[in-house]
Amino acid sequence: MKPIAIICASLLLSFLVAMPLFALEIRTAVLRVDYPTRVPISRFDLMPDDMGFAGATLGNEDNQTTGSFLGIEFSTEFVATSPDKAGEALAALQADGIALIVVLASDDDLLALADAAGEGALILNAMARGTTLRDVQCRANILHIAPSQAMLADAVTQFAMWKKWPRWFLIEGSNAADLALGAEYRRAAQKFGAKLVEQRIFEDTGGSRRADTGHVLVQRQIPVFTQGARDHDLVIAADASDVFALYLPFHTWAPRPVMGSAGLRPVTFHATHESWGAMQFQTRFEKLANRYVREEDYQAWLALRVIGEAVIRTNSADPATLKDFALGDSFELAAFKGQAVTFRDWNGQLRQPILLTDSKVTVSVSPQEGYLHQRTALDTLGLDQPESACTAFTK
Amino acid sequence: MRTLFLLLGCLGAFATPALANKVFVSNEKGNTVTVLDSDNWEVLTEFNAGNRPRGIGISPDGKHLYVCASDDDTIRVFDADSYEELWTLPSGPDPELFTLHPSGNPLYVANEDDNLVTVIDTEKRTVLAEVPVGVEPEGMAISPDARFVVNTSETTNMAHFIDTTDYEIKHNVLVDQRPRYAVYTDDGARLFVSAEIGGTVSEIDPNAEGGPTLINKFEFAVPGVEPEWLQPVGMKITADKRWLFVALGPANRVAVIDLSTDEVVDYILVGQRVWQLAFTPDQKYLITTNGNSNDVTIIDVAAQKALKSVQVGQQPWGVVVAPN
Structure with missing residues (x-):
C-alpha cells in the first residue's frame, strides 16, 4: 500500500x-x-x-x-x-x-x-x-x-561507555540550569551503566569571567578543587552557565579527560x-x-x-x-x-546524530556502534516513547 | 568496432583471453591514482594526481585521463600511457563528478560549491558555459544521443535536464534525499538516479510525453544491516540493459537489480564504504572502489560474484577502465 x-x-x-x-x-x-x-x-x-x-x-x-x-x-x-x-x-x-x-x-x-x-x-x-x-x-x-539535553548527555555517555570509561567524576555548577544538566548526566549514567564515583558542585560566586593573567589562579584553584576524588576514568562537566568547565582540562588533579561542557562536547554541528x-x-x-x-x-x-x-x-x-x-x-x-x-x-x-567535538575536529558521532533500537539507533539518544509523558501528539 | 568487442565479450568465457586494460583508481586521501592491470589485477603503479582526486574519466580514444583534483579546484589531465600531467582544465571550484560527450568533447562538470554545472571544451581548454542548477550539484550523466546532460543536486534533491544545444534547464524531476549519481541505459530509454540519504534508486522515464517523469523507486533491504546504512551511490548498467549494479556505500554491498523484472535480486559483499563502479570494456568484470578498506573488489559480472579484492592507495573513490 x-x-x-x-x-x-x-x-x-x-x-x-x-x-x-x-x-x-x-x-x-x-x-x-x-x-x-x-x-x-x-x-x-x-x-x-x-x-x-x-x-x-x-x-x-x-x-x-x-x-x-x-x-x-x-x-x-x-x-x-x-x-x-x-x-x-x-x-x-x-x-x-x-x-x-x-x-x-x-x-x-x-x-x-x-x-x-x-x-x-x-x-x-x-x-x-x-x-x-x-x-x-x-x-x-x-x-x-x-x-534535548537528554540527547546530548546520552551522546556523550555512549561514547564514554564505548571507550570503557564507566567511572565518572561529575562536577556541576551551582545554578539551576547547571544542576538540571547534572541531573541529565546522572540519568544517562544509569541508562547506560556508568557509575558516579564522585560528585562535586562548583559554586558560581559571580564576578567577572576573566581577569588579566587569570590562568595563574586557575592553575592553582582547579587542582585543589579536584583533589582527593575517588578513582575515576573521566570527569563530566555540567556547566550550562559557562562558569568553570573550560578551566577543567589539563588542570584536574588526576590526569583524566573531560567531557560534557568542556573537553569533548556534544554539538549539533x-x-x-x-x-x-x-x-x-x-x-x-x-x-x-x-x-x-x-x-x-x-x-x-x-x-x-x-x-x-x-x-x-x-x-x-x-x-x-x-x-x-x-x-x-x-x-x-x-x-x-x-x-x-x-x-x-x-x-x-x-x-x-550528535557530533562529539574537541573544538578542532569531529572526534566521534553518536549513537555509537552497538547501541541498538527496534525503531532506529537514533532513538537510543534522549527520551524514548515509553519514557516520555508527552500526550499532545497522540490526540 | 567497439560494439563488436562488446558483443564478443558478452558471448562469454569461451572467447580468447580478454585484452588487458589499464584500470585507474583515484585515491581521495592518498592524493594518487593507482593503475591496475585487468589481466591479472596486479598493481602496475601509483602516481601523484593532485589534492583530493575524486571523479575520474578517460577520453574515448583512451589517451587522456581526466581527474577531478577537488582541493586544487581543477581537473588534471594525464597521459594515460606515461602518467605525465599534460595540462589542467578550468573546472571551477571543487570539481567532483563529470561526464564526457560521447565524442570526448565537451566535458560537463558539477561544481558543488557554486551551484553550477561548467561546460568545458577539452581541446581548447576553455569554459563554454556555466549553468546554474540546484544546491550542491553532484551526479552527471549524458543521454546516449547527447541531447541532454542530467545533473543531480544533493540539497535540492532534483535531477536537472540540461539541453546540450543551448545549456538551458528544460526539465526538473524531484527525487529522494541527496541524489548522488545518474546513469542511462545504453539505448537512452531508461534513466536511474541514486539517492544516498533517501536510500532509494529512482527510475525516470527520460522520454515521457510532457517531459521526464518519475516512474518507479527501488528500495533495498539486507538482513542484519540497519536500513540507514543502505546508501546508494555509484551505479552501472550492462550493455544488454539487463543488470543494474548499485554501490550501497557503508552497507559494504553492491545491489544487483534485474531490469527485466525490476527486482533487486542479490547483494554482493565487497569492501567497506563501496563508492563508485566501472566495467571492463568486455563487461566481464565490474570493479568497485571501497573507501574505508583501501581496496577495490573485482566482481565477475556473469556470475554476480566477488572474485577478489586488491589493495590500492588510501581511500579509493573513483574508477575508470581504459577502452580497448
Missing part, C-alpha cells in the same frame, strides 16, 4: 515539477529573544549579532534555489527582541499573516510563545534544550529542531565538521556570513530546510499539512550527518 502511495505522490510531484504553473508563496520568520549575557570565558564564544539569522538566511536561500525550479517563493523575516517584548513581536508576525516561525529562545519563553501562538501556528524550536519541553511540557504546535558533504555547507555559510557557523545557525538552517522539504513534497503552505507531513513516515531530510533526520511523532523532536 505504502509504496503505491509514494509512487502516486511522486508522479503527482513530477507532474507539478514539469509544469510550475502557479506560484506558491511561503513566508517564514525567525524570532530571536536576546538575553542579557555575561562575557563568555572564551572569546570564541562571543555571540555574533546575526547569530541564528545567518543560518536561517542560508536555509531560505537553499529553499529558494529549489523553489525557483518549482514556482515556489520562499521568504523569511528576522526579528530580534528583548524577553519582555517577545510576545508583542510574535503577535505582530502573526498579524502580518506569518504562521511558520522559527524561535530561538529560552525554555520558558519558547513555551510562552508557543502557547500564545495557538494552534494555527507552527513553531520550530531552534535553541531550547530542556528535556521537559519534550516530556510533560510538550506542545502540539512545536517541532524541536534543537536536541561545528565549524570544523567536514564529513558527509558538510564542507559544502561550511563553504556556503562562510561565504554568506563571513564567520564560522554556530549551532544556533545550523539549527535555524535546519528548521527552514524542514519547512522547505515539507512544502516541496506537499506543495502546501498550510502549517497543519506541513506539520503532519514532517511527522509522517515519508519525511526525511539530509542534514550533513550521514543519515536522514526524521521526527519522533510522539513529541515532535527531530531525531539526529
